[in-house]
Amino acid sequence: MSETATKELAEVRWRKLRDLVHEHGILRVEELAAELGVSAATVRRDLAALEASGELRRIHGGAMAPERCAAEPLFDDKTAMAAPEKQRIAEAALTLVGPRDVIYLDGGSTTVALARLLIPFKQLTVVTNSLRVAQVFSNGGPRMILTGGECRLLSQTFVGPLTRAVLDQMHLDIAFMGTIGVSVQQGMTTTDPAEAFTKEQAMARASRIVLLADSTKFGKTSFVRFGTIDQISTVITDKQMPTAERKAFQRAGVDTILV
Amino acid sequence: MSETATKELAEVRWRKLRDLVHEHGILRVEELAAELGVSAATVRRDLAALEASGELRRIHGGAMAPERCAAEPLFDDKTAMAAPEKQRIAEAALTLVGPRDVIYLDGGSTTVALARLLIPFKQLTVVTNSLRVAQVFSNGGPRMILTGGECRLLSQTFVGPLTRAVLDQMHLDIAFMGTIGVSVQQGMTTTDPAEAFTKEQAMARASRIVLLADSTKFGKTSFVRFGTIDQISTVITDKQMPTAERKAFQRAGVDTILV
DNA sequence: GCATAGTTAATCAGATATGCGCATCATTCG
DNA sequence: CGAATGATGCGCATATCTGATTAACTATGC
CATH class of the missing domain: 1.10.10.10 (Winged helix-like DNA-binding domain superfamily/Winged helix DNA-binding domain)
Structure with a gap:
């Protein structure tokens, strides 16, 4: 006063x-x-x-x-220097993939790292809405299907209602999802409604949902929710994952892989 | 300071x-x-x-x-081949575009050249099935919609039935099409059936169809037809276009722009 | 197939930035 | 008035970034 x-x-x-x-x-x-x-x-x-x-x-x-x-064409909220965790997360994710699976790769730098590891596996089918992932496979690699849609520059992904028409027609064995934030109460959240819509579409078609999220994502909440933690089959993160969240995920029956 | x-x-x-x-x-x-x-x-x-x-x-x-x-060797070979002609063709194509049009860019090196010219026109909407075109706009440019579909490595385009679901939902003011070969008798032909299918889908949605083809394409015939010359509104090519074809196009009511 | 030149990854040292504890100062309240 | 609270600045330990050096690697020529 x-x-x-x-x-x-x-x-x-x-x-x-x-x-x-x-x-x-x-x-x-x-x-x-x-x-x-x-x-x-x-x-x-x-x-x-x-x-x-x-x-x-x-x-x-x-x-x-x-x-x-x-x-700028930065498509990740965190600095690119946090690469080693993302790389280890990607390597762990690779072990979940079967030789002839149909998998979905969401946008984000971690999924790009995973995509790079998938290049040798020609019998896979990779569905993605990420331009960066598409670029990784543009010299050869698994069978690649892009969802299409409207380009969102920030995330370098294709999003929106048009995406639905493509995703509606397919079944996915595993969807590898990225996120801006994830918490027990709010679930997985991202900044853009159209982005969230497309994520929901992909997850709805997948037998298993695997969340790739470094530990900084936990406890964070962004603008739009696109899923709850009980939808997640497996979460792959690094050892700095908060203990409280870890217990909550265990209670929700989510497999947790720490790298 | x-x-x-x-x-x-x-x-x-x-x-x-x-x-x-x-x-x-x-x-x-x-x-x-x-x-x-x-x-x-x-x-x-x-x-x-x-x-x-x-x-x-x-x-x-x-x-x-x-x-x-x-x-991709083939793609880049095509880029190198007749580059100045392709550039002039792209510049001529630019004059056909209105400030707020919704245009379709087919795959091929000429359409990539056109895409580069379109970067400043933020009010346009560009629909494409070409990964190369998408990359051109990935740092900013017109509103961009990618059709999605299965990636065809050779042409760096997304093709096949999945594309239809996206294209069905839109109307295009101008479709700028590339081709492997075009002749009066056989129409426009390309090597891949899925590619042809997607081209047909795009053309069916467009008010005007503009064929971008350097003169070496005329008289050539490839494997699968995707359209006839009377569907074409305008063809843009270079001055080496064979006279016989030129007359035939005039008879079919196709505007011909020679650069 | 080998040698050579050029390029890269790994490591260390110096510089800079950061986080934390503590002292100082101002403001508030008993 | 004096103590408590909270904000601010300073110094030091730590972390991060940069540049130089060296060893390992790769590409190219012979």
Whole structure:
């Protein structure tokens, strides 16, 4: 309630911070510190808070506006440097695939890693809505079927009602799904309704649903739900998966593979 | 107050890297290092990360854009063959497109050339069954809808019955078609029945059908017919088009554009 | 088939950024 | 007035990034 104008309130600084990052797209910590007249430590604390509420994205040395990375062909919310976990998750996923299965590969960098491992298995049939996955197989590999639909640039996937017409006609042995967030209460969530619709279509056609999600995805909730955890047959993640979530998944009867 | 004294953030460098590779198609590590002002080791690390997320492909000595790395010999041979004519044909085709049209781009190198010209026209809707066309627009461009279907490696297109479900639901202002051969007697022919089926589906939905074919295609006949010349509204070709065919097309009421 | 040149992966050292604990300062409330 | 609460800044330990060096690998020529 007090109006001491000597030092601006934290809320005011946060607002400025949001605007600065929004305007410049990308800024380093020291620039923000100089602009706001506070120390780098404070800026880091602020950035941590704002990242937790999803208003920006922290990167080494600074911060980025989330819509800036949306404009770029970044199709994963996390930095590409988190690759080793994704690679191990993909390798574990490979063991679930039978030699002549029909499998679905959702969009996301983890499924791209899996796709690369699948190139030698020519007897497989891979259904996907991901342009990146299609590129992986464009030199040869399994039989590939693309769902079609409208291209969503951010995720490099084809989504929307048109997808349904294709997916309706097929049966899938395993659907390997990615997600933005997954939690016990909210299930699996993603940012785009059309994306969620297409994910639902694929999962509805699959005998088994396997969620590929590194541990940072757990407890997160995005905008649109596309499934609940009891739909999941198996989840493959890394050892940093929170213990609480782990127990909840066990209770829900979900096989959990930690890599 | 802006100074370039501080080193740019890694994210900025990645963005430049993506743009450079997409622009040049293929680049050496040392060229990238010089352009970005960092060491070759850093470039290699960046390339590894970007490859892991499928945004480019590494090759010995450098990196390639994904749309060029799928070096299907036949497809690229066709690209190299008569490239200047194809470019001029594409430029002529561009003049037929209205600002908010819904157009179909068939597979083939000429349609890829046209697609490149269409990138600035964000208000267009482009429907295609060509992976190459999809890759052209993957960094932004018109609204893009991919038909889906089974991937035919040789032509890098998606074909077959599944395509029908998607195409059935839409209307196209102009369908820009490629072909293997076209003759007055046999009409337009191609090598693959599934490919032909998909071409028929697209043409059936289009108000106008524009054939993009360099002069070497005339008089040739391939395996499967997918249309007759009286279905064609306009044909765009080069000045070496045989005179006999030219007259026959005129008699059939086909507009002929020679470039 | 071997040798050579060029390229890459692995490793280490230096620089920079980050997270955490603690001290300081301001504000609030008893 | 004094203690409690909370925000801020500083210093240090840790983590991450970058560049250089070297060994292993690959492609090409002979």
